[in-house]
Amino acid sequence: MGAWSARHRKTAVFGWLLFVVLAAVLGGMHGSTTVTEAESMPGQVSRAARILDRAGLQSPAGETVLVQSATRGADDPAFRAAVAQVVDAATGTGRTTAVRSPYDTKAVSADGHSALVLLTLRGDHDEAVKNVQDVVAAVAGVQRAHPDLTVVELGDASSGKWIQDQFNHDFARAEWTAVPLALGILLIAFGALVAAVLPVVLALTAFVAASGLVTLGSGLLHTSNDASSVMLLVGLAVGVDYCLFYLRREREERAAGRDAATALSIAAATSGRAVLVSGITVVVAMAGMFLTGIADFRAMAFATIVVVVTAVLGSLTVLPALLSLLGDRVEKGRVPLLGRLRRPDALQNGGRFWNAVLTPVLRRPLAATVLAGGLLLGLAAPLLTMHTANLTFQQQLPEGNALVAASQKIEAAFPGSPAPATVVIRSTDISSPAMTSAIADLKARALASGRMHGPIDVTVHAEQNVATVDIPLDGTGNDSVSNAALKALREDLVPATVLTVPGTEAPVTGRTAGSYDFNAKMTGSMPLVFGFVVAFAFLLMLTSFRSLTIAATAVVLNLLSVGAAYGVLTLVFQHGVGASLLGTAGVGAVESWVPLFLFVILFGLSMDYHVFVVSRIKESRDRGLATRAAIAHGIRSTAGVVTSAAVIMVAVFAVFGTLSMQAMKQMGVGLAVAVLIDATVIRAVLLPAVMSLLGERNWYLPRWLGWLPDLSHGEPATAAAPAPATVTKPRAGRRRLVRD
Numbered sequence: 001m002g003a004w005s006a007r008h009r010k011t012a013v014f015g016w017l018l019f020v021v022l023a024a025v026l027g028g029m030h031g032s033t034t035v036t037e038a039e040s041m042p043g044q045v046s047r048a049a050r051i052l053d054r055a056g057l058q059s060p061a062g063e064t065v066l067v068q069s070a071t072r073g074a075d076d077p078a079f080r081a082a083v084a085q086v087v088d089a090a091t092g093t094g095r096t097t098a099v100r101s102p103y104d105t106k107a108v109s110a111d112g113h114s115a116l117v118l119l120t121l122r123g124d125h126d127e128a129v130k131n132v133q134d135v136v137a138a139v140a141g142v143q144r145a146h147p148d149l150t151v152v153e154l155g156d157a158s159s160g161k162w163i164q165d166q167f168n169h170d171f172a173r174a175e176w177t178a179v180p181l182a183l184g185i186l187l188i189a190f191g192a193l194v195a196a197v198l199p200v201v202l203a204l205t206a207f208v209a210a211s212g213l214v215t216l217g218s219g220l221l222h223t224s225n226d227a228s229s230v231m232l233l234v235g236l237a238v239g240v241d242y243c244l245f246y247l248r249r250e251r252e253e254r255a256a257g258r259d260a261a262t263a264l265s266i267a268a269a270t271s272g273r274a275v276l277v278s279g280i281t282v283v284v285a286m287a288g289m290f291l292t293g294i295a296d297f298r299a300m301a302f303a304t305i306v307v308v309v310t311a312v313l314g315s316l317t318v319l320p321a322l323l324s325l326l327g328d329r330v331e332k333g334r335v336p337l338l339g340r341l342r343r344p345d346a347l348q349n350g351g352r353f354w355n356a357v358l359t360p361v362l363r364r365p366l367a368a369t370v371l372a373g374g375l376l377l378g379l380a381a382p383l384l385t386m387h388t389a390n391l392t393f394q395q396q397l398p399e400g401n402a403l404v405a406a407s408q409k410i411e412a413a414f415p416g417s418p419a420p421a422t423v424v425i426r427s428t429d430i431s432s433p434a435m436t437s438a439i440a441d442l443k444a445r446a447l448a449s450g451r452m453h454g455p456i457d458v459t460v461h462a463e464q465n466v467a468t469v470d471i472p473l474d475g476t477g478n479d480s481v482s483n484a485a486l487k488a489l490r491e492d493l494v495p496a497t498v499l500t501v502p503g504t505e506a507p508v509t510g511r512t513a514g515s516y517d518f519n520a521k522m523t524g525s526m527p528l529v530f531g532f533v534v535a536f537a538f539l540l541m542l543t544s545f546r547s548l549t550i551a552a553t554a555v556v557l558n559l560l561s562v563g564a565a566y567g568v569l570t571l572v573f574q575h576g577v578g579a580s581l582l583g584t585a586g587v588g589a590v591e592s593w594v595p596l597f598l599f600v601i602l603f604g605l606s607m608d609y610h611v612f613v614v615s616r617i618k619e620s621r622d623r624g625l626a627t628r629a630a631i632a633h634g635i636r637s638t639a640g641v642v643t644s645a646a647v648i649m650v651a652v653f654a655v656f657g658t659l660s661m662q663a664m665k666q667m668g669v670g671l672a673v674a675v676l677i678d679a680t681v682i683r684a685v686l687l688p689a690v691m692s693l694l695g696e697r698n699w700y701l702p703r704w705l706g707w708l709p710d711l712s713h714g715e716p717a718t719a720a721a722p723a724p725a726t727v728t729k730p731r732a733g734r735r736r737l738v739r740d
Helices: 002-007 009-030 043-054 077-092 125-145 156-190 193-217 225-255 260-292 295-316 318-331 336-341 351-363 365-385 402-413 433-448 480-496 511-545 548-574 594-622 627-656 662-699
Strands: 062-068 096-100 114-121 150-155 421-426 457-461 466-471 726-731 734-739
Touching: 002 009, 002 260, 002 318, 009 193, 009 318, 043 421, 043 511, 062 077, 062 125, 062 156, 062 402, 077 096, 077 114, 077 125, 114 125, 125 150, 125 156, 150 156, 150 402, 156 193, 156 225, 156 402, 156 627, 193 225, 193 295, 193 318, 225 260, 225 295, 225 318, 225 594, 225 627, 225 662, 260 295, 260 318, 260 511, 260 594, 295 318, 295 594, 351 365, 351 627, 351 662, 365 548, 365 662, 421 433, 421 480, 421 511, 433 466, 433 480, 480 511, 511 548, 511 594, 548 594, 548 662, 594 627, 594 662, 627 662
Parallel strands: none
Antiparallel strands: 062 114, 062 150, 096 114, 421 466, 457 466, 726 734
């Protein structure tokens, strides 16, 4: 691929540009199809969504307006007047289909100082989110008219509007922060503007092309907003890294005296092959997410696979074409100060810092293994206390947020009201006396259970033979109290009431139900996903290096880095240790999807460094160096590029750790910590120490595996030998050229 691209430079470059433009344009014309609620959630939540979809009903976007006074009761004339103004103001916007007064629904708190006005917005969720601002503004007008009262609004649409706006703002900030960061780090790494810009431009074009391809494919495999974020995160990181590996090797060979064609050939055969194996490993790891059966994970897996494949394609085709086209002009735009700071032999020996680290490690590998392994096990220890949950609205949003304050006030006066459980009932005759009696019985038993509260809201759609019953649950929404109430509703109350009517189904949905079903699905699928990723990563390493030991070492070291990342994540976000440094606080739980997501991403990305470093070690050994000497040379010669690549990844991931949503923070910090650990403790200390202890056993391959294909990572035989020199010897009165 590298040779073809170098020979057909214009075809490769313009072909890539045409591919990027076509993918982006066609994707923009096609439009994306996003994951529906019925697809996104498993269990009873999915069944409830399908019932509503088949009936042509949208899940109503409900809003709640709290009217509260510390001194006046709900029967006070001034209090009643404020409630009436809220009802009139919301109705007057034309954005609601129903506005219910607390005096009709009995939604008055036990102390008599709070009341809830229940609103239902027009249209589906997306339309409600788009138009809810008019209702929010109307309610805010009532609050201004009654400064002595508390008048606040909260609901699916208002919270969805805030999250959507914040998501778009954070996404834009991440883009505009991550790209300059990567460019700055590359400028320091190469000391030249052209060399620094090249990987960033290729990574961005790969992301643009992949975005178009994902959009085009969304008709078959639906996408999501989370998938777009993950695609940017991973695409920028691996795209820059792959180009960096390739470009640094080409520059290293040129610095060693190779001609341009030979240097490019060696880079293609070594770093190019390492990029290919790394990309395949990331793709395999991400494919494990398909086994969860959860649509959002399938969307993230598909998006990530597409962007990684696109980045690999760009690195192996257009990059060698550009390097062939530019030649040594890739060093144009050198920064004099950076050039003076860099030692001339840093590419070969890793520089002072990594020499200082590696020398004692190779001298005392057993001590280094014990110390580094102990450190990683210590970091991983908090993993034993990890508690995962779908974080509540209050946990997800930053402290001091107005919506969080409104939610806290509503929950204090009406426990469970902001996120009730919804029983979706479908029957052959929803208006029959038997069903009417069963629903009334359900309401009575729910209130008598002591686990649920009013107001209980019933909506009957007679034409569709569907009814919904909203029942507020005890607890915070994702704690043991809420789960116990949900279990009682699903297993006791619903079967004993509405399900006694023949021809009826009644799944229970809502936030608590969604969290419970999602966690149950995740718990069931995690062993399968973990086993799939580990097994295929092992097989890829075994095939790539033809060594049982190398494959086993790669898996164990990656598991150690993932475990350490899990431990730090638990310590910071669950227990709050050091959380204030990140502008957040411990929320008592880790977002339920984050551990599995981190596992597949980290297992894939960690292989980047592992393949790159071990490929160089094996290449040195294949040239005839002893194993320990090959380890020293391989680590030293890759230390600079691994450091640069890791700093870029850590910087990009850390940007996501500064975003507003708690789940994004956890994802960004987890990835940044894991990559930092992997590039320092694992690759610079534990890997060389363990390989030194193993010695020649590193290359052990049983005879019965001798059939494995040889996918070794050495450079081409024609390029491995130094360029032939000529000497002149006199003989018989004439001169003859003799090969040395």
